[in-house]
Amino acid sequence: MVKPIQLLTEPKLREWAPTLLKKTKVGQVTWVKGNSTRTESSYEVILPESRIVLSYVSPPAEADYIQLQLQDSKGLSAGSWVVEEPEWEFVDQDDEAAAKVPDWKLLSGLFEEVHRYVTGWDKVLSDVEKALTSQGPIGKPARP
Numbered sequence: 669m670v671k672p673i674q675l676l677t678e679p680k681l682r683e684w685a686p687t688l689l690k691k692t693k694v695g696q697v698t699w700v701k702g703n704s705t706r707t708e709s710s711y712e713v714i715l716p717e718s719r720i721v722l723s724y725v726s727p728p729a730e731a732d733y734i735q736l737q738l739q740d741s742k743g744l745s746a747g748s749w750v751v752e753e754p755e756w757e758f759v760d761q762d763d764e765a766a767a768k769v770p771d772w773k774l775l776s777g778l779f780e781e782v783h784r785y786v787t788g789w790d791k792v793l794s795d796v797e798k799a800l801t802s803q804g805p806i807g808k809p810a811r812p
Contacts, residue, residue, distance in 0.1 A: 677738060677746065677747025677748065677749065678747070678748075678749045680747075681736050681738070681747070681748070681749035682749060682771070685736060685749075685774050685775065685778060686774065688778060689774070689778045689781060692778065692782055692785060693781055695785070697785075698713065699711045699712065699713055699722075699782045699785050699786050700712050700713075700714065700786065701786055702723070707725060707726050707728065708723055708724065708725045708726070709723065709724050709783075710722060710723035710724075711723075711779075711782045711783070711786055716741075717740070717741050718738060718739060718740055718741060718746070719738075719739045719741070719743070720736070720737070720738060720739075721735075721736075721737040721738075721739055722734070722735070722736055722737075722775075722778060722779055722782055723737070724779050731752045731755070732752070732753045733750055733751060733752040733753065734750070734751050734772070734775040734776060734778075734779055735748050735749070735750045735751075736748060736749045736775060737749075749775075751771040751772050751774075752772075753772055753776075
């Protein structure tokens with residue numbers, strides 16, 4: 669029997685995720701904004717023959733999840749790793765919920781770092797904080 673592609677891809681993505689996070693933190697990965705909807709935000713790394721897509725999905729009636737996906741150059745999925753947010757109130761009592769915690773922390777940490785990289789929110793926060801702690805009025809006049 670041939671293993672489904674998902675079973676082959678997930679361990680590889682789990683193995684690569686810490687390196688992707690480490691390289692992202694030091695600015696060695698060029699992430700760009702991907703598709704976004706009301707319930708999903710995604711970022712991509714465009715490679716010569718493929719792309720890496722990281723998505724945070726927040727369905728209205730289900731648990732949030734993060735997906736790390738490999739795609740070919742045409743955008744067709746070559747496999748993915750999906751991690752659902754643990755039910756935090758059951759983590760201490762439920763082995764299944766507890767097992768999700770390390771994977772969730774890894775992918776949510778990666779998503780946060782990528783979001784910071786693409787949006788520059790850390791620079792925005794620093795700018796606002798600097799303005800608020802300065803003496804006197806803050807802000808520039810409105811443009812005419």
